[in-house]
Amino acid sequence: MNLASPEDAGDAPVAEQVREGDRALDGNTVSARRDDWNAIVDSIMPGPAQQVRIERRVILRISPARPAGPSRQNLTAEVPQQERPRTRLVERKAGNCIESARIGGVSDRGDRLLILMRDRSMMTARLEKGCSPRDFYRGFYVERSDDGKICVNRDRIMSRSGAKCQIDRFSQLVAEELD
Incomplete structure (x- = not known):
């Protein structure tokens, strides 16, 4: 085995073994290869930042109206029946928007959506042509x-099955006495 002496190496960097008494590291050999290290460090650094847009999107879910269960139907079973005036529900023109926080439930009634409000009033919504309330x-x-409102010809409602429709008109259901 032929070992060359440090004098034979010329200008090439020489790696020396650290001895027990030596505590300082010579950074010259590492800094001399700085370009090699830069390539490695640059490859793991993130690229330049692009514009970031954070949007907040809130989707409201309007649940179906709960059917009157047997316990609810039996609440008035023992109350004596009085002569109640005969009434019917009539649609009256309503505004173009309703507050979504006031909606308590929804049901389909023929060619309209029946919207039950939290204050126990009822509204109907006629959907755009080609949309089925079903x-x-x-x-x-x-x-x-x-x-915070749902408005006519502005907002789209989406069903769980994927149908998307706009509301053409809101009406309020009002009880009207029959003679």
């Missing part, structure tokens, strides 16, 4: 707007 019998989703 698609929304299990409730619907709507993206919350800045004003």
Whole structure:
């Protein structure tokens, strides 16, 4: 085995074994290869930052109205029946928007959605042409707007099955006495 002496090496960097008494490291050999290290460090660094946009999106779920169960139907079974005036429900024109926080439930009734409000009033919603209220019998989703309202020809309601429709008109159901 032929070992060359350090004088034979010329200008090439020489690696020396650290002895027990030596505590300092010579950084010259590492810094002399700085370009090699930069390539490695640059490969793991993240690239330049691009514009980041954070959006907050709130989707409201309007659940179907709960049917009156047997316990609810029996609450008035023992109450004596009085002569009640005969009434019918009539649709009256309502505004173009309703507050989504006031909605308590939804059901389909023929060609309209029946919207039950938390204050026990009822509204109907006529959907745009080509949309069936039957698609929304299990409730619907709507993206919350800045004003917190669902408006005619502005907001789209989405059924759980994927149908998307706009509301053409709101009406309020009002009890009217029959003569």
